[in-house]
Amino acid sequence: xxxxxxxxxxxxxxxxxxxxxxxxxxxxxxxxxxxxxxxxxxxxxxxxxxxxxxxxxxxxxxxxxxxxxxxxxxxxxxxxxxxxxxxxxxxxxxxxxxxxxxxxxxxxxxxxxxxxxxxxxxxxxxxxxxxxxxxxxxxxxxxxxxxxxxxxxxxxxxxxxxxxxxxxxxxxxxxxxxxxxxxxxxxxxxxxxxxxxxxxxxxxxxxxxxxxxxxxxxxxxxxxxxxxxxxxxxxxxxxxxxxxxxxxxxxxxxxxxxxxxxxxxxxxxxxxxxxx
Amino acid sequence: xxxxxxxxxxxxxxxxxxxxxxxxxxxxxxxxxxxxxxxxxxxxxxxxxxxxxxxxxxxxxxxxxxxxxxxxxxxxxxxxxxxxxxxxxxxxxxxxxxxxxxxxxxxxxxxxxxxxxxxxxxxxxxxxxxxxxxxxxxxxxxxxxxxxxxxxxxxxxxxxxxxxxxxxxxxxxxxxxxxxxxxxxxxxxxxxxxxxxxxxxxxxxxxxxxxxxxxxxxxxxxxxxxxxxxxxxxxxxxxxxxxxxxxxxxxxxxxxxxxxxxxxxxxxxxxxxxxx
Numbered sequence: 001x002x003x004x005x006x007x008x009x010x011x012x013x014x015x016x017x018x019x020x021x022x023x024x025x026x027x028x029x030x031x032x033x034x035x036x037x038x039x040x041x042x043x044x045x046x047x048x049x050x051x052x053x054x055x056x057x058x059x060x061x062x063x064x065x066x067x068x069x070x071x072x073x074x075x076x077x078x079x080x081x082x083x084x085x086x087x088x089x090x091x092x093x094x095x096x097x098x099x100x101x102x103x104x105x106x107x108x109x110x111x112x113x114x115x116x117x118x119x120x121x122x123x124x125x126x127x128x129x130x131x132x133x134x135x136x137x138x139x140x141x142x143x144x145x146x147x148x149x150x151x152x153x154x155x156x157x158x159x160x161x162x163x164x165x166x167x168x169x170x171x172x173x174x175x176x177x178x179x180x181x182x183x184x185x186x187x188x189x190x191x192x193x194x195x196x197x198x199x200x201x202x203x204x205x206x207x208x209x210x211x212x213x214x215x216x217x218x219x220x221x222x223x224x225x226x227x228x229x230x231x232x233x234x235x236x237x238x239x240x241x242x243x244x245x246x247x248x249x250x251x252x253x254x255x256x257x258x259x260x261x262x263x264x265x266x267x268x269x270x271x272x273x274x275x276x
Numbered sequence: 277x278x279x280x281x282x283x284x285x286x287x288x289x290x291x292x293x294x295x296x297x298x299x300x301x302x303x304x305x306x307x308x309x310x311x312x313x314x315x316x317x318x319x320x321x322x323x324x325x326x327x328x329x330x331x332x333x334x335x336x337x338x339x340x341x342x343x344x345x346x347x348x349x350x351x352x353x354x355x356x357x358x359x360x361x362x363x364x365x366x367x368x369x370x371x372x373x374x375x376x377x378x379x380x381x382x383x384x385x386x387x388x389x390x391x392x393x394x395x396x397x398x399x400x401x402x403x404x405x406x407x408x409x410x411x412x413x414x415x416x417x418x419x420x421x422x423x424x425x426x427x428x429x430x431x432x433x434x435x436x437x438x439x440x441x442x443x444x445x446x447x448x449x450x451x452x453x454x455x456x457x458x459x460x461x462x463x464x465x466x467x468x469x470x471x472x473x474x475x476x477x478x479x480x481x482x483x484x485x486x487x488x489x490x491x492x493x494x495x496x497x498x499x500x501x502x503x504x505x506x507x508x509x510x511x512x513x514x515x516x517x518x519x520x521x522x523x524x525x526x527x528x529x530x531x532x533x534x535x536x537x538x539x540x541x542x543x544x545x546x547x548x549x550x551x552x
Contacts, residue, residue, distance in 0.1 A: 060526055061493045061547050063339040065387050067359035067366040082370075083343035083382045087525070088492060088549070090343040092368070092385055094358075106359045109368055111341050111385055113493055113547075117524040120552055123482060125449045126520040173401045206399060216364060217337045217389055219495040221528045221547045223521040244402040244532075245499040245540045248393040249363070250336055252497045252543050254530070256520075264521045267528050269545050271337050271389075271497045273364070276396055 004185045005029040005152060006194070009040050010047045012077060020079040022048050026072050030149040035069030037149035038215050039194030045093045045110040046193045048079035055081075056089040057116035058226065059189045063219040064110045071097060076104065079112075089114045117225055128262040131158050134178040134236045153198065154182045156236075162200055163208040173206040173243030173253070175199060178260075184234040189222060192229070195237060195257060196220040196268035202243030202253045203274045211275050216250070218270035224263070232259045249273060280461045281305040281428060282470070285316050286323045288353060296355040298324050302348050306425040311345030313425035314491045315470035321369045321386040322469045324355035331357075332365040333392035334502065335465045339495040340386045347373060352380065355388075365390045393501055404538040407434050410454040410512045429474065430458045432512075438476055439484040449482040449519030449529070451475060454536075460510040465498060468505070471513060471533060472496040472544035478519030478529045479550045487551050492526070494546035500539070508535045525549060 009027035030040040042064040049055065076096045083090040091112040099105035137156035160175030179198060185191065201213035241255040255268040285303035306316035318340040325331065352372045359366040367388040375381035413432040436451030455474060461467065477489035517531040531544040 061341075063387060063493075063495060065337075065366050065389060067364075068361065082385060085344065088343075090341050090382070090385060106366070109358060109366060109387055111339060111387060111493075113341060115492075115526060117526070120525050120550065121483065122523045123446070124521050125478075125482065125518065170399075202401075206401065207397065216391075217339070217387075217495075219339060219493075219545065221521075221526075221545070223523045223526075223528070225524065242401065244543050245400050245497075247398045247499045248501065249396050250391060250393070250497075250499075252499070254543075267520050267530075267545070269495065269497070269543070274396065 004183060006181065006185055006191060010043060010190055012047060012051060017053055020048070020052050022051065022077040023074060024077065025074050026070055028148060029152060032147060032149055038066055038218065039197035040149065041066070041070065041095070041108055042197055042218060043190040043194040044077060045095065045108060046112060047190050048077040048093055049091050049112045049114065050189065052079050052081065055114060056084055057114045059112065059222045060115040061113040061219065061221050062110065062193055063217065064108060065217045066108060066215055068105065068107045070107050073097065087116045124264050126256060126264055128238055128258040129176060129240065131176055131238060134260070137178055152182055153179055155179045160205055163205060165208065166210050167208055169208045171205060171208055173202040174240070175205065176238065176240050178236045179239050180234065180236050186234055187229045187232040189229070192222065192257065192266050193220055195239065196255055196266055197270070198239060199241035199253065199255055201272050201274065202241065203246060203251055206243055206246065213272055213274040215270050215272050218268060220266055220268040222266055224265045228263060228265060236260050237265070280459060282457065282461055282467060286319060286466055288323060288327060293329055296324070296328050298327065298353040299350060300353065301350050302346050304424060305428060308423060308425055314342055314494065315473035316425065317342065317346065317371065317384055318473055318494060319466040319470040320353060321371065321384060322388060323466050324353040324369055325367050325388045325390065326465065328355050328357065331390060332360055333390045335388065335498045336364070336391040337389040337495065337497050338386065338469055339493065340384060341493045342384060342491055344381065344383045346383050349373065351383070363392045400540050402532060402540055404514055404534040405452060405516065407452055407514060410536070413454055428458055429455055431455045436481055439481060441484065442486050443484055445484045447481060447484055449478040450516070451481065452514065452516050454512045455515050456510065456512050462510055463505045463508045465505070468498065468533065468542050469496055471515065472531055472542055473546070474515060475517035475529065475531055477548050477550065478517065479522060479527055482519055482522065489548055489550040491546050491548050494544060496542055496544040498542055500541045504539060504541060512536050513541070
């Protein structure tokens with residue numbers, strides 16, 4: 001069995017694992033237009049924490065700041081557990097690349113909180129919207145040429161797909177789609193982190209205009225343990241994303257990811273740069 | 277004119293300002309039950325960035341991770357600009373307190389993104405709910421004994437106030453309220469950051485049950501420049517908060533803050549620990 005492209009993208013080497021220093025190489029399979037797909041970078045930040053031998057619990061919160069696009073090639077990841085409590089652990093992560101004159105080039109900062117969960121009362125105040133089942137929704141297959149990462153996912157847009165015409169007509173900013181890895185792979189925290197960044201910039205939908213745009217910072221909260229992820233397996237997630245405020249070059253979008261059975265597995269927010 | 281309590285709480289000293297190292301003292305005025313009001317701590321993290329001489333632009337995104345409650349007394353803040361681009365700047369912030377044996381005690385990690393904004397197309401997809409004007413809504417005045425920070429704010433709950441009876445009846449998790457500083461003070465980025473953390477834990481409302489709860493991490497996006505804040509001045513903000521998913525000890529809540537004129541100034545999300 002060959003290694004899944006996502007596992008190749010997440011592969012990290014280490015010399016002294018307790019020091020939390022890892023090295024990796026950007027993946028052509030998850031390349032976006034001017035750098036790696038942000039979701040893959042977020043997953044790498046999380047992966048460095050999950051690989052650390054001092055890890056407590058499972059992921060709870062992940063914030064990734066995209067300071068600069070990674071260039072194709074090797075990178076360094078430093079994961080540091082800065083505080084361990086009884087039920088939570090706080091991490092800082094930085095991804096750098098070798099820069100001119102040997103000075104490391106800071107590309108990504110992140111913070112991660114992991115937690116040892118206990119069974120408690122639970123409830124959802126964000127029920128899954130009623131949508132047609134995945135099998136009845138046509139698969140999206142026309143990625144812009146050269147955007148490799150889009151081919152790594154099976155996306156079935158229910159509503160709010162990428163505008164067919166860039167005619168400048170103002171619309172709403174909500175998308176709903178079924179999604180999963182194109183090549184089957186059981187859901188885990190890293191792939192859930194990546195899928196949280198799967199939604200194209202809301203400004204394109206809102207304006208039906210293809211302006212330059214890129215995520216500046218994303219925060220994802222995980223609402224699942226290993227059992228909930230195992231229940232999904234290689235099944236679909238329902239993703240929903242909506243824009244909130246568009247103001248002078250930056251907007252935010254809120255995203256929700258449910259299992260096909262309707263369990264809200266992750267909530268995510270990001271702030272995105274746009275031009276014009 | 278005496279100094280406003282919020283400005284006292286934000287007062288930071290520095291020896292070498294270019295090194296980004298500041299010292300401060302926790303404020304009894306903004307004390308919560310077992311430490312400072314998280315909003316005040318978030319504001320201090322932001323303030324350290326705003327005071328730094330290398331600052332580019334105005335606040336765009338702020339993530340604050342509450343690793344441990346600060347103890348009453350002095351603290352250290354380290355603000356570091358890790359990457360400066362043409363229109364965005366990325367910061368890491370850490371708040372520590374002197375610990376046993378001289379080892380610093382990590383209480384708070386934060387990341388901040390600031391941005392030089394340009395005028396662009398803009399729109400809101402999150403209109404302000406229709407609510408009665410502030411003057412017609414009764415002010416909330418019964419804070420739990422000993423919770424000083426509640427007295428620093430004028431809150432006028434429209435719906436979803438703290439349950440009058442802890443009878444365990446399941447309800448919704450949405451609150452709407454008018455709010456501003458109790459002692460008048462023109463809105464700025466730091467007070468907006470603090471007000472984003474002003475909503476009591478949604479789990480109390482959802483369950484009408486007073487369980488132990490505390491914010492683990494908060495992320496706030498700013499959708500305003502100095503002109504939009506100046507327009508608010510000492511006026512009211514409409515705050516809205518709602519829970520999303522409650523699962524095994526942690527839930528998230530989404531918050532929105534509009535000016536009285538209906539401009540969405542900030543969107544904020546937090547993940548919160550709860551017991552039972």
